[in-house]
Each structure stands twice: as C-alpha cells, then as structure tokens.
Amino acid sequence: MYFLIRWLITRLRRRAELRAPTPAGAALEPAAPSEPAAPPEPAAPAHHEPPARPRGTRRTDPARLASRGPANSAPALAVSGLGKRFGDRVAFADLSFEIGHGEVFGFLGPNGAGKTTTVRTLGTLIAPTSGSATVAGYPLTPENGVEIRRRIAVMPESPGLYLRLSVAENLECFADLYEVPDPGARIDRALRAVRLTDRAQDACGSLSKGLRQRVALARALLGDPEVLFLDEPTAGLDPVAARDVHELIDELRQRGVTIFLTTHRLEEAEQLCDRVAILNRTLRTIGRPDELRERLFATTLTVRTLGPIPDPGRVFDGLPAVSGWQASDSGAASDYVIAVGDPTVAAPAVTRALVTADADVLSIGESRHSLEDVYLELIDEDEEARQR
DSSP states (O other), rough: HHHHHHHHHHHHHHHHHHOOOOOOOOOOOOOTTTTTOOOOOOOOGGOOOOOOOOOOOOOOHHHHHHHHHHHTTSSSSSEEEEEEEEEEEEEEEEEEEEEEETEEEEEEEEESHHHOOOOOOTTTOOOOOOEEEETTTTSSSSGGHHHHHHHHHEEEEEEEOOOOOOOHHHHHHHHHHHHHHSSSHHHHHHHHTTTGGGGGTGGGSSSSSHHHHHHHHHHHHTTTTTEEEEEEETTOHHHHHHHHHHHHHHHHHTOOOEEEESSOHHHHHHHHHHHEEEEEEEEEEEHHHHHHHHSSSOEEEEEEEEEEEEEEEHHHHHOOTTTEEEEEETTTTTEEEEEEEHHHHHHHHHHHHHHHOOOOOOEEEEOOHHHHHHHHHHHHHHHHHHHH
C-alpha cells in the first residue's frame, strides 16, 4: 500500500511536469521571402497548464503579498456576517468575530450547532452562503483557496491515517502531497514536537487512540501552519492522553500558532483558551471565560456554619458591599449565599459580623461559576425560547 501511494504521487507529479507550455509561435511556418511576414498569432495562455513548480515553493502574487502589509498587522482570522445554509436548513448564521495571532480560540456548542461546518467553511472545504472572512491574511474566496490551504491545517476528530503504514511512512506520504520543502527535516521536527520519534517505525494500526491523535497532529504540523483548526482533538481520549494533547496545544501557542479549537469538554476550553465563543447556529456570546462569568452571574460569597444563625438578617443586612442574602439548609450545616458588589470589601465585613454574632463558621469564600455554568445558562435560554 505504501509503495502504491508513493508511486501514484510520483506519477501525478511527473505528469504535471510534462505539461509545460509550448513557446508562443514555435510551431509557426516561416513566411515566404517574397511576401511580407505575417505577425505571429498571440499565444492563448488560458489553454496551457502552468509550468510545474519546484517542490516546496509557493505560487504567490507579489501584488497580493504587498497588500497584506506588515506581519501580524491584521487578525489571523476575521469573520463578518458569515453564514451557511443547506437548502432550507441553516447550519450557522451571521457569525462575526476576530482571532489574534497566537491566540487559542475555543468554539463551543451542542451537537448540531454548526461548529464542524464552520471549521469546514473556514478551511475552504465548503463555500459560505453569505458573509465574508479573511483567513491567514487572505479573503475567503475560491481563487484564494490554494494560498489559504498552504497557510492553515485542519485536524479532524477522526485522524484518517493509513493504519498499515508506519508513523514515518504516513508522514512521508502527506509531506509528498503537501509538497513541503525539506520533508525529512519537517518530519523529524513534527515527530519531536509530538514526542513520537521513538515510535516512527511503528505501524499506526498498533498505536492507541491517543498516540494516533499525536500522529494526526504531527501531520497537521508538516506545513508549518499559521492557523491550526482542531476539531474535538481529545474526543474519546483518557485523561493522560488528553493531558498530552493539552501540553502540545500550549507549546504551539508559545510558538505563535493561532489555534481554532472546537470541543465539548468545557473544562478543557477553560484551561486552554484565551477566549471562547458559544455557538448555537448563531453566536450566543464571546469573551474570556472570566468575563463571561461576570457578565452572566452576580458575585457571591458562600458562608457555611455549623448550625443556623438565629437572626441572619441582623448579621448580614447593611454590611458594606452586601446587596442581599439567601439561606439554604444543607444537612447538618447551614449555607448562606450573599450577593456582593466587591468581594474584597464585603468578605472582611461579613467575617467580622459572623465573629460578633458568635457564629460557628466552617468556611467562607467567593463562589466560583465555571464555564460549564455559563454554557448551560445560554443553551437553556435557547431551549426555553424554542418552547415558547
């Protein structure tokens, strides 16, 4: 199988090299000496294949390069009003956001929300129905598809490797397809990046799912992408394998690679992402995880005492930065949730009031809402809206 794939790649490349254009006028007959020479007919370049490029070079329009301006002056990815429909079904609609260079951007949402379709659209695999986008400095248009694909990489949820081939043979095949310069050095660097140098000669079919995900990530790194799309990279992995993928993502961030991450693991997004967007066919919210928590939830302190306080209103009412409180019985202990404006002002005042009231305090601390709380709040709002 390996040699068949390499043979097919070689045949395709040789066929492209043989399609060099014929020099204009080379086949024209010379005019008779007694008659004025007729001007040669102009060549029709539209009917000729372009000459084969040396391996690893990029066909780049200098004018288009100049229009990009200085490096990193524009976002790595910018989306404005982007939408995709399949007939009457809306996959996603009116997406607008920007992602900076070297940012890890989380894309969250339930099944069917349009996450994978968004990745396929931005990765030039399918065309959008409406709106516009710029990916790695190029407008998302059919004529820019080749240049965009040279600057990005997409790692799907299913690795799609040749299981009978070794790790190194898989990477060699894809290096040939990508026409990467100096493939041997690129493969060695990718294997070191994912810590698989010692498994290079192992068949991919003999590897665990976590190791196959590493191979798929190495394949995505062969082209040295500016923007890397990761679609559920830790789906089905055990905690140790998922941790390894997290470490690799963090290393890529430090190298300046922009990462677009779709995931169902909300704790993973909270740990890795600089910003997150929550999608449910339309963009529900976008921001840093701590910003989203503050936007949706009031800041509260949770006080736990050994038993109920005889008159909690006398203890909590009127304290600085305290706007309200609520008691809840939790078995042997009693909990009090106190809404505060500034926890650094309210916490000391609450503590002094509890000591004055001779309350048996077990704990006092600021309540922490997770990204999961934010996600469920927004998705529940959508479900309630659909049921009205």
